[in-house]
Amino acid sequence: MASSAHPSSSSSDPTIHVLTLNCWGLKYISTHRHARLVEIGNRIASASPQPSLVCLQECWTQQDYQAIRAATSHILPHGKFYFSGIFGGGLAILSAWPIVESSMYRYPLNGLPAAFYRGDWFVGKGVACARIEMPADIFGQGKSRILEVFNTHLHAPYKPEPLDTYVCHRTAQAWEIAKLMRHAVERGHFVLGCGDFNMRPASLAHQLIETHSGVKDVWRVLHPDSSLGSANDQVERERGRKVPNAGFNVTENGATCDSVLNTWRWNKGQQKRLDKGEDITVALDTEDPGAKRLDYIFFGGGGERDDERAWSVEAANVGMMERHPELKCSLSDHFSVEATFRLSTRPADTPMASSTPYGAVLPPATYTTIADMIAKYTSREAKQRRIRVSHFFAQFAISIGCLVGVWWTPNYASFILMLVSTLGLSAGVIDGLMGFLFVNSEIRALKEFNWEIDAAKQRAVLVEAGKGAQEETLEVGKTGAGGHTQGAVGEPEAMREDNGKMEMVV
Known part of the structure; x- marks a missing residue:
């Protein structure tokens, strides 16, 4: 029986080592898929420090998952x-300690079935949730012993x-x-959110997560x-x-994707040389735009x-940059992100640096930008619904016309009319189903998202108004009789003199 304590942990060193990696394990599509994922398992097994928790994305097949296990x-x-979904969500979690509870939460907005060549809708993207109870002899008996893990892969850009059509879905x-992570934070548990988020730092999606999740x-x-x-991005050029x-x-910069060090981002000429067994190296000082x-x-x-304990991040690095020993290719088209966390003591009156205060909000203008994006995308989808439904009825009428025309046409013409009727009606029915069912469902999910963003905006307006009122009160309460300043409730505040200037002691 496996020990409940992690080999690299001790009562004097309560640390957690985390690794997350997009494996690029698409069946029938990803080159050298199984060989690469087997090697990924070997590298995880030999990693130093030994990982306590591993989150994988795009691990689509049981064969690859079992090889890593x-x-x-x-x-x-x-x-x-x-x-999850029709083909599976590609998510997996490995842990040094028992997973006592798990669930798979599918996103209400999750791509388009019409974009079958991209597959985001068909794999049922969502959040793989796991609750892990870490050993009490190392992490204590309190809530900080409970680890809640959220592993995800957001819609690809x-x-x-x-210009990305799917930015609304990803946001x-x-x-x-x-919301899922915030609820776990409110329960007082240690929370980890890992995965391929397909977003840039400081993007709308990134801002929402850091502000509203804690x-x-x-x-x-x-x-x-x-x-x-x-x-190459405008936001970086402006810097x-x-x-x-x-x-x-x-x-x-923590770059995990599209690096010149990753062989799957090389041009065809370089990859052909690699396939012939030539071991090509790229210098670290190579420009990487x-x-x-x-x-x-x-x-x-x-x-x-x-018990005055808190988790803190001790180290973070980009990993899994090694090549496959025989194939000489990168192990995935992404590199991994790895981090070490430590449970340590802190003064009782010291706030946690890792937490965001409950009720924190973004500037109202940010929510307005998101609401405008939702409105624009909803209008687009409403138009798509009209087109698809119209196509269904038009094709139905054409099919009836073709069947009627069969009565007065020769055999070869009848065959053509039947073929047109069958293929056309099939396409029309599919379009009709997407228009009547999927787009309606999507628009309803957009309405829910819009309501929640609007509620967050209203809260942000109140917070901003409260700050403005407080600043105005402080401005009004300037030095009065006796050299005192009137505070927000009319009470005199302590003052001090510094280089001839009076300042309020906060």
Whole structure:
């Protein structure tokens, strides 16, 4: 029987080592899929420090999942493969400690069935949720012993924002996982949100998560000045920084995708040389204008006033950059994100640096931007619904006309009319189902999202108005009789003199 305590942990060193990786394990599509995922399992098993928790995305097949489990079971004896959608969500969680409860939450807004060539809707993207109870002899008996993990893969961007058609869906998905994580934080548990979020730092989705979930982006905690996208993105060009090299991107910017170090981003000529067995190396000082950070670890919660403990991030790095030993290719088209967390004591009156105060809001203008995006996308989908429904009725009428025409046409013409009727009506029925059922469902989900954003905006307006009123009160309460200042409730506040200037002692 596997021990409940993690091999690398001790009562004097209560740490958790976390790894998240998009494996690029698309069946029939991803090159060298099984060989790469087997090697990913081997690298996880030999990693130092040993991981306590691993979150995988795009691990689509049971064969690949079981291969990784077989390689890592001695350090990660507990695991869960999550089932979702028509083809599966590709999410899996491996843990050093028992997963006592799990669920799969599917996003209400999750791509379009018409975009079958992209597949986001068909895989049923969502959040793989797991509740883990860590050993009491290491992490104590309190709420900080409970770890809630949320593993996800948000809708892929197919164009840069704001041109991306699916930015509304991805932002809505970020809102949903933010709510799940906030609820866990409110329960006082330690919370980890991992995965391929397909978003840029400081994007609307990123802002919603950090503001409304009570968690923080690990990389931004340790590297607050890291990039907000690739050097090619407008937001980075506006910062006026020189194009970073590959080494800087992985050590400072946390770039996990589109790096020149990743062989799956090379041109066809380089990949052909690699396929012939040539081991091509890329220097770390090579300019890397396209690399960006799409994979994240968020953390929060776990603070307990009764025993004055809190979780803090100790280290974070980009990993899984090694090549396959025989194939010489990268293990995935993404690199991993890895982080170490420590449970430590703190003064009882010290706030947790990792938490966001409950009720925190973004500026009202940000919610207005999101609401405008929802309105624009809803209008687009309403138009799509009219087109699809109209196509159904038009095709139905054409089919009836073709069947009537069969009575007065020769055999070969009858065959053509029947073929046109059958194929056309089939397409019309599919379009009608999407128009009547899917688009209606999508618009209703958009209405729910819009209501919640509107409620958040109203709260933000009240918060901003409250701040304005407080500042106005302080401005009005300037020095009066006796050299005192009147505070917000008319009470004199203590004053001090510093270099001839009077300041309120807050």
